[in-house]
Amino acid sequence: MGKINHEKFITDMIRYASSAESPEHIINQILKYICENLKSDRAYIFEDNGDGTYDNTYEWCREGVTQEIDNLKNVPYDGALEVWFREYEKSHNIMIQDLEEYRKVSEPMYQILKPQGIKTLVTGPIEINGKYIGFYGVDNPPAAYMNNTSVLINMMEFVISMMIRLRDYAKVVERSATHDQLTNCKNRRAMQWVYDTEFDKEQSMMVVMCDLNGLKKINDTKGHGFGDRYICDAVEILNACFETENVYRVGGDEFVVILMGAKPEQIEQYTEKLNMYQELKKISMSFGFAYRHNAKEPFDNLLREADRKMYQEKEKYYREMGKISRK
Known part of the structure; x- marks a missing residue:
């Protein structure tokens, strides 16, 4: 032995x-x-x-x-x-x-x-x-x-x-x-789980589309380094509001947030929180929310709805900016 x-x-x-x-x-x-x-x-x-x-x-x-x-x-x-x-x-x-x-x-x-x-x-x-x-x-x-x-x-x-x-x-x-190099956010590829993964479709789903306001002007007038910092500051806000694992960068200044098991009354709470952080950080973003009581509907439907509402907010922002610039 x-x-x-x-x-x-x-x-x-x-x-x-x-x-x-x-x-x-x-x-x-x-x-x-x-x-x-x-x-x-x-x-x-x-x-x-x-x-x-x-x-x-x-x-x-x-x-x-x-x-x-x-x-x-x-x-x-x-x-x-x-x-x-x-x-x-x-x-x-x-x-x-x-x-x-x-x-x-x-x-x-x-x-x-x-x-x-x-x-x-x-x-x-x-x-x-x-x-x-x-x-x-x-x-x-x-x-x-x-x-x-x-x-x-x-x-x-x-x-x-x-x-x-x-x-x-x-x-x-x-x-x-699966992660964005600049912001450490998950990227579009990481978001593929919504299409491919089998998960409990009975749970609710909230999708938030976000687009930064004024990034092009910042890049043109202050440089891309300053613009990158602006993007990263915006991500800090999104992470604070929605938690890091739920935030995805899907374009230069576009982000998607996916929340499973969310409640409809949280939309107002999230909006208030986002506005507060934006004011503190001197960051401007436009948002659109889409909510369903279950996740049986195709994800693209929620994405399009959130995107449409976000662009409505963005148009409103630029209309207001136009009024200010003419004063």
Whole structure:
């Protein structure tokens, strides 16, 4: 007992990593493989939140073992995990063969590990570009597997760090395809979900069309840099009123807001809020609202209605501006 074919283990890791599956799926498959082959209760990955805490982001448990991933969020570095990262610098992995003995090393870590039913543990860091961005490990490998597990933990770091790099790169690519570069708003492509996605059509839908007033004049007289700032200020207003995930930039100065589960009386509330923010920010926008009690009607119908009402508001704005300019 305790003998593991290292060559086969790493070959299998590389085979997983080179598959055509998504990085997220591969990471979970690798953890499953690690957990099963190291006869452990749990295999997991923790990642740096960038605020001095770490989250358990991936986990695989053998049958009958309680999942801990939802309980292990915002684990502090200071006073807890720092003891592990200091040890990583010296030996690159940590092998706990008796948790009760380890209590003498770190009481804070003991208090985190003990409620999880951990008796033995092996963990190693995840390093990217010379910086530790997290760690991974297995809980309760059998005593006979401990030395093998320690060796394999070191060997697995490359594969795990590579998959996290690929995952992060995929997220960047996906975000660039669905978000506007200037404003960070979702773009027209991201709005395609309304046409393609199956969702509860019984819920209400509100569509808001928005167009900035006077942007061309600002670009012509003050420059496009000032115009870009004007657009970004307008987006801050839309995000504050409707929340970021509901706002889409569909043209140079055109935006669409899609609200599911909205109520008709909110139109007046949103209008008052928008007017208040515009006055504070010295931004001028025209809006049009379209509302339906359910989302069964084609989305384009609501979009056209909101667009028509928005242009009515825009015409009204320019008529008023014309009166002012003639005074």
